[in-house]
Amino acid sequence: MSDHDTIIIDEDQNQDFREVDLETVEDPKEEVVTVEDSQDDKEDDYEKVCFICHRPESVAGKMMEFPNNITVCQDCLQKSFDAMSNMPTDLNKMMNMPGVQFLNLSDLDSLFPQQPKIKKKKKKSTKKYKKLDIKEIPAPHKIKEQLDQYVVGQEYAKKAMSVAVYNHYKRVATDTMDDIEIEKSNMLMIGPTGCGKTFLVKTLAKLLDVPLAITDATSLTEAGYIGDDIESVVSKLLAAADNDVERAEQGIIFIDEIDKIAKKKTSSQRDVSGESVQQGMLKLLEGSEVEVPVGANSKNAMVPLTTVNTKNILFICGGAFPDLEEIIKERLTKKSSMGFNAELKDKYDDDKDLISKVTVEDLRKFGMIPEFIGRLPIIFTLKGLDKDMLVKILKEPKNAILKQYQKLLALDEVNLIFDDSALEAIAEKAMQKDTGARALRAIIEEFMLDIMYEIPKDDNIGQVTITREYIEGTGGPIIELRGQQVPRLS
Known part of the structure; x- marks a missing residue:
């Protein structure tokens, strides 16, 4: 046998013959190179669906497999057995009755439309919880x-x-x-x-x-x-x-x-x-x-x-x-x-x-x-929120809304600063809405929209200061370029 001869391996009678080059095998006596069936991998990505109740495996549990790719969940299978056992007619006698023909599972494919395929969900991390001590x-x-x-x-x-x-x-x-x-x-x-x-x-x-x-x-x-x-x-x-x-x-x-x-x-x-x-x-x-x-x-x-x-x-x-x-x-x-x-x-x-x-x-x-x-x-x-509490809610908690926006702009290498007078103006607007702390987010989203839209346009912007005038609509934020300060009105 020459160096470039090939060995033909028949993995399955129904599959095509595949050629393996001996140059890719270090020792033919010890190793046999096979190619995995990619079609099987694709099938594993989809959930099995119950033929009777149409529930996927993630909901119904483990499925029982029958010929012609028919799968039935355990609940439907048990109900079918219960129904058959409670029937007044003896099925064994019906097998020998002339003219009685039982359903062939191979005929079901033509009787019913193809079931939709459902992709399997990614398994969550199985975190073990400690018992309460x-x-x-x-x-x-x-x-x-x-x-x-x-x-x-x-x-x-x-x-x-x-x-x-x-x-x-x-x-x-x-x-x-x-x-x-x-x-x-x-x-x-x-x-x-x-x-x-x-x-x-x-x-x-x-x-x-x-x-x-x-x-x-x-x-x-x-x-x-x-x-x-x-x-x-x-x-x-x-x-x-x-x-x-x-x-x-x-x-x-x-x-x-x-x-x-x-x-x-x-x-x-x-x-x-x-x-x-x-x-x-x-x-x-x-x-x-x-x-x-x-x-x-x-x-x-x-x-x-x-x-x-x-x-x-x-x-x-x-x-x-x-x-x-x-x-x-x-x-x-x-x-x-x-x-x-x-x-x-x-x-x-x-x-x-x-x-x-x-x-x-x-x-x-x-x-x-x-x-x-x-x-x-x-x-x-719980007490209703006053102006001072609203100002504290804006800046003090670990996940305060101002800290969230500062982190978002920090990803663009821009420093975001709020004047104390601006925070008071936001709190005053929230008090007028009379919906508590929920109003704070709505107000900040409104005036931060233009800033979040314009900042990524200019890479030279290094700092933005929110003022009371900007909140009240009589002025604009203070924009500082990298290395200089330029007040800009909206």
């Missing part, structure tokens, strides 16, 4: 110190949350203490829009490294009506925990807009999204075993269910309760009378901290049923 739970003052780095103000709210969370996870870690069962520390947060209720909960879950589910109470309805079932809040938590039931049972559920499910006072129809939802949530708040779907938001015949115990899930409810101040004011002004030491009826008209005087009776009058309030033992309020 009482020694590793941070003390309340340490939790508050971490919250201070992200949340400005709201000292009482941060203190109350830190203590409640610390006590709750001590209860979860120990399960019981000298046979004395510790009750859950569910919370109710009351505060105006944009004061930081959702941001507080998000920051808390991030610091504690526990799964968090945020849901809106306005979408919840009584079972059987259009909308989300009450158990859907638990299924969202299970999804946030990567379908790990044990980890989900130590998570946090934040239900926002809880004031929207208050009992309707003037309604002759059935209150399916108010009092009924409150009553349905009682078992979740106190602790019960709930069957929730895995990999879906609603229950149906094709989705497997799993049981989640809500005994150790921390529920935090939040709402603005817009008309609650009027109820508090009405209660307080009832004490007014005539004569010496009498309280004036307009005494509480200008009280900006009136919401902090809330009582359980006020919440009951607002429309929350007593059983629901009783399962939220920790009630605290």
Whole structure:
């Protein structure tokens, strides 16, 4: 055999012959060079789809393979076996009946259209979570110190949350203490829009490294009506925990807009999204075993269910309760009378901290049923944001919005500076909008649009200073070129 002879290797009877040059093989006796089938690699990139329920393998689980590339999930297969076993006719007898012909699997390709291919999702990193240890739970003052780095103000709210969370996870870690069962520390947060209720909960879950589910109470309805079932809040938590039931049972559920499910006072129809939802949530708040779907938001015949115990899930409810101040004011002004030491009826008209005087009776009058309030033992309020707090929110937190823009321009090697007077002007504009900290982003996005558009045009720009005049529209930012300062008006 010469040096340039070739060996023909038949990998498969159905495949073409492939030639291997002996010059590419160091020792033909020890190595055999084969070429992988690229078609198989392409097929591995796609998920298998159930022929009956059309669910992909990532949702339905492991598939059973049949001839002609037909795949069926285990749920459909089991239901098919159950249906066949419950049939009154004996299938064995039908095999010998003349004129009866069973379906041939090879004929299915021509009967049904080709199933769409679904690409496989990239596997997430399998991070192993440590079991909750009482020694590793941070003390309340340490939790508050971490919250201070992200949340400005709201000292009482941060203190109350830190203590409640610390006590709750001590209860979860120990399960019981000298046979004395510790009750859950569910919370109710009351505060105006944009004061930081959702941001507080998000920051808390991030610091504690526990799964968090945020849901809106306005979408919840009584079972059987259009909308989300009450158990859907638990299924969202299970999804946030990567379908790990044990980890989900130590998570946090934040239900926002809880004031929207208050009992309707003037309604002759059935209150399916108010009092009924409150009553349905009682078992979740106190602790019960709930069957929730895995990999879906609603229950149906094709989705497997799993049981989640809500005994150790921390529920935090939040709402603005817009008309609650009027109820508090009405209660307080009832004490007014005539004569010496009498309280004036307009005494509480200008009280900006009136919401902090809330009582359980006020919440009951607002429309929350007593059983629901009783399962939220920790009630605290958040203050509305004033001008000074808005200025601090702009620049002090770790992820302050000004720091975000400074980092964006730093990537273009441009230094961004905000005058103190400019920050005050932004805070004043936000106060006029009356939407809390949410207004800050909208205002900054508006005046930073032109700057973010123009800066990349000129490589000579080294620094931009935002002034009060630019915010108010009477001037422009100060642009400094590299090595010189040039004031420029817009």
